[in-house]
Amino acid sequence: MNEMTQIKHHLTDQILIGYSAGTLPEAFSLVVATHLSMCDTCRASAQAYEAIGGSILDTETQTTLEADALAGTLAMIAKGSIATKPTVVSDVPTPLRDYVGGSLRDVKWRSVGMGVRQAVLKTSKTATARLLYIPAGAIVPDHGHRGTELTLVLQGAFRDETALFSAGDVEVANEDLNHTPVAEIGEDCICLAATDAPLRFNSWIPRIAQPFLRI
Amino acid sequence: MLKILDRPQEPGAFVYQLPYIEFRRFQLLYQKAIISVVKKIVPQNTWVQHLRRIQLDQDQKAFAELFGYFAPRVKAFLMKSGASPSMAEECTQEVMVTLWHKAHLFDPSRASVATWIFTIARNKRIDALRKQRRPEPEDLQWGPESEPEASDILVLQQEANLITQAMSALPSQQRDLIKKAYFGDLSHSEIAVETGLPLGTIKSRLRLALSKLRKTMK
Ligand SMILES: [Zn+2]
Numbered sequence: 001m002n003e004m005t006q007i008k009h010h011l012t013d014q015i016l017i018g019y020s021a022g023t024l025p026e027a028f029s030l031v032v033a034t035h036l037s038m039c040d041t042c043r044a045s046a047q048a049y050e051a052i053g054g055s056i057l058d059t060e061t062q063t064t065l066e067a068d069a070l071a072g073t074l075a076m077i078a079k080g081s082i083a084t085k086p087t088v089v090s091d092v093p094t095p096l097r098d099y100v101g102g103s104l105r106d107v108k109w110r111s112v113g114m115g116v117r118q119a120v121l122k123t124s125k126t127a128t129a130r131l132l133y134i135p136a137g138a139i140v141p142d143h144g145h146r147g148t149e150l151t152l153v154l155q156g157a158f159r160d161e162t163a164l165f166s167a168g169d170v171e172v173a174n175e176d177l178n179h180t181p182v183a184e185i186g187e188d189c190i191c192l193a194a195t196d197a198p199l200r201f202n203s204w205i206p207r208i209a210q211p212f213l214r215i
Numbered sequence: 216m217l218k219i220l221d222r223p224q225e226p227g228a229f230v231y232q233l234p235y236i237e238f239r240r241f242q243l244l245y246q247k248a249i250i251s252v253v254k255k256i257v258p259q260n261t262w263v264q265h266l267r268r269i270q271l272d273q274d275q276k277a278f279a280e281l282f283g284y285f286a287p288r289v290k291a292f293l294m295k296s297g298a299s300p301s302m303a304e305e306c307t308q309e310v311m312v313t314l315w316h317k318a319h320l321f322d323p324s325r326a327s328v329a330t331w332i333f334t335i336a337r338n339k340r341i342d343a344l345r346k347q348r349r350p351e352p353e354d355l356q357w358g359p360e361s362e363p364e365a366s367d368i369l370v371l372q373q374e375a376n377l378i379t380q381a382m383s384a385l386p387s388q389q390r391d392l393i394k395k396a397y398f399g400d401l402s403h404s405e406i407a408v409e410t411g412l413p414l415g416t417i418k419s420r421l422r423l424a425l426s427k428l429r430k431t432m433k
Contacts, residue, residue, distance in 0.1 A: 017410075018403030021396050022337040026347040028403070036352035040429070043352060044421035047325060048414045053337060053397050054330025055379035062287035063294055066304055070282050073308045074275065082316045095350035124347040148404065 009169035011035060011042050015150070020049035025127035027194035030095060031150040031170065034192055037093035038168045092154065096192065099123075100131070104154075104190065107131055116140065127196040134158065134183040134191070146197035149173040151181075156189030158182060262328035263372065270318040282311055285329075289336045295398045296340050306339050313339075320356070324363030324424045327375035340399065361431040367424060374417040381412045 011019075011032060018024040019032040036043040066072075090103040099121045100107050109117035109131075117133040134140055136156065150172055157166040160179040165171055173179070183189035265281045268274035289310050293303040313335050321331050341349045357363060382390060389411055396406050 013408040014403060014406050017396065017406050017408070021399070021406070022341050022349070023396065023399050023401065023406075024403050026350070029347075030350040033350035033352045040422055040425040043425060044418045045414075047330075047421045048418045050334055051327065051330045051375050051378050051414075051417055052382070052393065052410065052412065053333040054327050054375060055382050056394055056397050057285075057288050057292050057333040057336065058327075058329035058379060059383065060288050060291045060295075063291040063300075063303070065286055065290055065307065069286065069304065069308060070279060073282065073286075073311045074278075076308065076312045077315045082313070094353040098350075124345075 006166065007039050007041070007168040009163065009165055009171060010039065011150075011170055012172050013045065015172065016042060016046050017049050020046050020053060025194075025196060026123040027121075027127035027129035028148075028150060028196070030099060030121070030123060030129050031152050031192055031194045033095035034093050034154075035152050035168070035170050037095060096154075099129070109133060114138065127194055129192065129194045132189075132191045132193055134181075134189040136183055136188050137185045138183050140181045140183075146175060147195055149193060149195040149197070151191050151193040154190045154192055156187040157184040158189050158191070159184060263323045263368070266314075266318050266321050266323075266328060269315060270321075278311075278315060281314070281328075285332050286311055289332065292333075292336055292398070293340060293344075296344065297399065298340070298344055302343065306336075306343050310335050310339050320354070322357070322363060322424075324367040324371050325421060327372055330375060345399075355425065355428045355432065357428065358431045363424065363427075367420070367427075371417070371420055371424070374420060378412060378414070378417065385411055 015024070015028065015032060019029055024032065032042075032046075036046055090097045091105075092100060092103060097103070100119075107119045109119050111117050115135040115138055119131045121129040121131065123129050131154075132140070132151075134156075140158070150170060151165070152170040153165050153167050155167060157164060157169075158181045159165070160171075160181040162171075162177075162179065164184070165181075262281060262284075265274075265277040268277040269281075286307050290303045290307040293306050294300065298306060310332070314332060317335075321328070326334075338349045338351075341347050382393070385393075392401075392407060393410055393412075395401050
């Protein structure tokens, strides 16, 4: 929990409103929920934006329900309680735990070349979420963004032209950002990233190899 | 204190109008969570108390009253979000079932009842209409030894009311734009960041509540 006080790079208000309003693609929501598990600043903002939703609901016009709606609801209640999930010890925040099937040890990594590995997580198709494993000191090649990309650091740190991103930090990159992230020396870097641009594996692999070929 | 006392109020807010001594008494009683005693001082129509009664006593009367107020609003919200009347009806009932089972998770120092129900309805919309999962942040709950303080609850509930008042004071065009975002009619990149609402105080109150929670978890 130490990293909470050290988080320097936060989500944008636009993303937080989208999360609170419930309009983000699932992959983005996963990154947001994971960051909110580590960052009370963004969590407070998200809850404030939920309060807007609350006041909209409260002042909304009403729609009549079926005459037996209350009785039907009470009957459903009588049928039993909601099963609560058992708490599992994990090295990742709860929202991510469900997607990786436990902890980082359980991730099924796929090599994408030069020591960099990734694991695409199963979400709805409007955006893609994946875990990235970048060995200490390795370069994630220069890449532009076609849409929005959120990158949350889970372990280690990376640096690009804009700043240093450590555990808990999230980088919000839009189309105008072209950058070359480099994992810091000392610890391998693991990130959770989501993008709403289509993932192009074919072009990604040669591109990732490029900087190394140049060395 | 004065600022709190002269606030005009709807359900849940009459406590602010109590004389200070009464308020203080209410506060102490609430902290002990002696519901039966609180009932004598506090009128029944506070939604926070309704949820407590559901949680502690499985009180169906409290549930029926909450249902009467919120279910028609939830149904309207779901229909504006694109649900057909029959689907909205079904989902509304499921939202209210969730409310019953999760009443113990409601934390009045972090959300108004309307806000909490909004989050349940929103998640139902994502699940039923958009067919997506909704990742939620790690749950933070008060330990068995601790409870939120009554003053935190009152301030938070008051702040929620202020947002509602500020919403109605917005130019209608701007209010409609915000509503569109919450009904799911705008993508995140179309959302305007400037809401024109005074959210600074509620954000700092929520941060305070979260840091207190973190402390009790240690
Ligand atoms: Zn943050």
